Amino acid sequence: MASPEQLTSDDSRTLSIESFGSDFSSAARSVNEMTNDFMAMLPKLVIAAIVFLIFILIAYGLRKALEYSFSKDSRKSNLKSIFGRLTNWGVIFIGLMVSVAIVAPSVTPAKLLSVLGFGGVAIGFAFKDILQNFLAGILILLRQPFSIGDQVVLGSFEGTVENIETRSTIIKTYDGTRVHVPNGLVYTNPMVILTAYADRRSEYEVGIGYGDDIDLAVSTMLEAIKNVQGVRKTPEPDVLTVALAGSTVNLRARWWSDPQRADVLSVQHKVIRAIKLALDKAAIDMPYPTQVLLIHDQTEETDGDRTRQREGWPAGQNPPKARRSSIRLDSSNKSSSGDN
Structure with missing residues (x-):
């Protein structure tokens, strides 16, 4: 006859075996249900994969079509790759949403877009400068x-x-x-x-003396400019009188040339050289800046009311008489010669 301890051990062993069998059967049912669900979903997965593959092929075809259309215009060569990639990834993204909707009808494109909208706002704040530069680059490439x-x-x-x-x-x-x-x-x-147009205007100012003939200087400069290689015949060059400066009459020469910087500088060098040589040949002076210094009491007798306060002497009825530095110099020279 079995003891009570043996009966308790057998009972516990029996219970553990029954519990294991119950867990195994439960796991088997779960696996079976998952298999059944997968087999039920398999047609949808196949259809979704086919749809996604079709969208990939459409994206590839659109990309090639855009690249071919942009390749006809050399100015839009950069747009070819950019819009090709954007179109490719955009169509693939649409295909992915459609495929997800086929497999899981409860996940609609509207829900996906709402989730992506919140994420897009966060990404937009984080990469604001990058997105700004990207969109500006697209607009520059479009508007050119x-x-x-x-x-x-x-x-x-x-x-x-x-x-x-x-x-x-x-x-x-x-x-x-x-x-x-x-x-x-x-x-x-x-x-x-600088190179938006076929012609570009340059200018340079030249100062001539007040005693020189302005018309002669203008015609001399024009003739010199027209003979310079690289100066456009149309529009014609011109020379304008622009200022009566402190020591010169300023004439502004204007001419048109090719807009490229190398051509502009080369033509400007030739024009300035030709003007200098032509004015020298015509004996037209190009004076250095000069100044006239007037000492306070070296004014003329007729220069205003000398009894009033003027710069250099006080007001009164007996103002100093006008004196010239030349007289003072002559007198100083005579005194120095007398001493010798």
Whole structure:
């Protein structure tokens, strides 16, 4: 006959075996249910995969079509890759949302877009400057206010546009340095495009003496400018009288040339040289700056009311008489010669 302790041990062993069997059967049912659910969902997965593959093929075709259409215009070469990629990823994203909606009908595109909208706001705040430069780059490439190869002035930078990227515009300065200017600054700040037109005007001022013939100087300068190689015949060059300066009559020469900086500087060098040689040949003076110094009591007898206070002597009825430095010099020279 079994003891009570043996009966208790057998009972516990029996209970553990029954519990294990119950857990195993429960796990088997779960696996079976998951298998059944997967098999029920398998057709949807296959359809979703096929739909997603179709969208990938559509994205590839649209990208190639856009690249081909943009390749016809060399000025839009940068737009080719940018819009090709944007279109490719946009169509793939739409295909992904449609595929998810097929597999899980409860997850609608509207719900996905709402979730992505909140995430997009957070990303927008975090990458505000990057997105600003990117959107400005797209607008620059679309509107094309300037092109690669144009010579521009942007802020303190002046040079030739080497490339226009989505983030920045690359400028090669005239001294051989490369500058990356963020597109946000390019789009929101004034830019001077030096090569926007086929002709560019240059000017230079020349001062002639007050005793020289202005008409002769103007005709001499015009003739010299017209004979310089590189000066445009149309519009014609001209010379204007612009100022009566302290020691010269200023004439401004204006002419048109090719807009490239190298041509502008080369033609300017030739024009200035030709003007100098022509004025020298015509015996037209180009005086140095001169000043006339008037000492306080060296005025004329007729120079105003000398009894009133003037600069150099006090007011009164017996003002000093006018004197000239030449008289003083002559008298000093005579006295010095008498001493000798």
